[in-house]
Amino acid sequence: MTLQDYLRVLRRGWWVIAALTVLGALAGLAVTLSTTPTYSTQATVYVSVSGDESPADLQSGQSFATQRAVTYADLAETRTVLQSAAGSLGDGTDVDDLRASVSATPREGTSLIDVGASGSDPNVVVARADAVATALTTEAPLLDALGPTSPVRLTVVQGAETPEAPEAPRPRNNLFIGIAVGLVLGVAAVVVADALSTRIRSTTDLPPSPRLVTLTSMPAPQKRSRHVARTDARLEAFRQLRANLLFGSDVRETIAVTGVTGASDAQGVARQLAAAFAEIGSNVVVVDVDLRADDGRRDRSARRADAGPPAPGVADVLGGTAKVDDVVTLVPGEKVFEVPAGRVDASSAQRMSTPAMRKLLDALKEPFDYVVLACPPLVERSESAVAAKLAGSALVVVESGATKRAEFLLGLELLAGVGVTSVSVAIDHVRAQDLGGGRFGRIEGPEPPAAVVPA
Known part of the structure; x- marks a missing residue:
């Protein structure tokens, strides 16, 4: 088939394409309406090392803090830290529920840790992110304490902010995806139906x-x-x-x-x-x-x-x-x-x-x-x-x-x-x-007998 043939097929089945595109848009709208809004926020924790203030000590301390930030990020999701955070919330939050809603990620090449939380209530996710970040600043230094004090210090440098809009669903994205999927399915259905049709x-x-x-x-x-x-x-x-x-x-x-x-x-x-x-x-x-x-x-x-x-x-x-x-x-x-x-x-x-x-x-x-x-x-x-x-x-x-x-x-x-x-x-x-999209004149084959023109 030539490009003109495909265009003719699409014109013939335009109503199928339009119907499936509309259905795709409605499906995207339905997904948006049926999806529970999800809010997310994060607090930032800074890892530092105390000691002499000579340039060499500062350089080695900064390198040590950057390395330990990866370990402390994993520590944020342990039961010890989560139990401390759940206790500070005081609302009967379950540790497993808290683990499912929070995460900690170190920033590559820095000594910063982002403690994030997500959920359906914006106020709850803010409280959980701050609680886990605070609990991490308390529990993490104890791992490297060689005496009554620890050379490592964790500080919450930025508290969680209340999100203004949900992270999901995204109505515009869902609508565009639904339209695109419906359009593709409509075109495919028309082309396949035409290829299989014997009419x-x-x-x-x-x-x-x-x-x-x-x-x-x-x-x-x-x-x-x-x-x-x-x-x-x-x-x-x-x-x-x-x-x-x-x-x-x-x-x-x-x-x-x-x-x-x-x-x-x-x-x-x-x-x-x-x-x-x-x-x-x-x-x-x-x-x-x-x-x-x-x-x-x-x-x-x-x-x-x-x-x-x-x-x-x-x-x-x-x-x-x-x-x-x-x-x-x-x-x-x-x-x-x-x-x-x-x-x-x-x-x-x-x-x-x-x-x-x-x-x-x-x-x-x-x-x-x-x-x-x-x-x-x-x-x-x-x-x-x-x-x-x-x-x-x-x-x-x-x-x-x-x-x-x-x-x-x-x-x-x-x-x-x-x-x-x-x-x-x-x-x-x-x-x-x-009209006008096929073979013109007579079908391929042997020449017919000579035409007779009536008088």
Whole structure:
């Protein structure tokens, strides 16, 4: 994938990234609110050695004090010092609790010791730091006492100060960390989900196939509709599709328009394509060969419930109860003719494989320049492949974001099984961020037969 592909993926999944980023920020806020505030402070103890005041004595004494500061820092956390400090506090402080809340650290290269304390109460931590520092000044000199007095002296040079703000939690840090973690997780989730997805959204998701002649992306209208699109971009896409079929393939008088699955609106694409052909003065007829008698036609039956019984159409001609001239009607308000499916029964779809279907198409080719067959879903109904074979070419409609690669490849396999060599693809309802990011023109493969331009 190129950088543009990654940017397109991120634009497509921006809402996931935004949602996880917000969740990360909320998680950081929750950590801040649920964390008990922790205050810390420290007192400073100075270690010195008494003796002669000659320069040599001062130098050796200072070196001795610096070395002993490390030992005295460790001494501050012993039970002897902590018991003395707990006794001076006078509030029943436990020695183990006091050990857990205080620490002593020597400053490197100096004779200073920092006695720190932390806890949830700022006044308590100040008292504990001062108590341990004072106890250390009392107990530590006894270690080096050679007589009644000790040459070592420890002095509290800076008492603990009451902290104004807690050391933890840090709301700003938690918020930034939460946002960063959420953002990273969001980007990772979108990229991984796209890599694992098998759905076709744009031309980049189509598996290479030598049988594809032309390829067109159809943008989604502002409002999804099964009728003629009302946006200029979509109208231009159908005009481009018309040009691709005329000059980029060997489409002649008849073309079968079929969706890969029921998610594709092959009926709508067939009618809009017919309208595009009518714009250049061609006589076009749309033939509804979706002869399903099961639930696949329930939506159309529901729309016609108020209009009475269906008008005679393809099923009636194939059944021998109507003639071709009796079933061709002009679409109101358009320059396109249509042949409805008619009165469908359980055997209507099977009659498409009989000579009667060939005769029907031959009869329609005489008065019309183009015959557009609106077929049922390719991978669901075998008669779609039959219609494509009778037509000699097929336009496969892929529903962006709904059709899977495996379904698309199965559809191509079905067309290849009946010997259809001219297959074009239209990816319908492509979102704006997915347009123009894939392969242009025809898919890699052998050169298709020379195009035939209608007179």
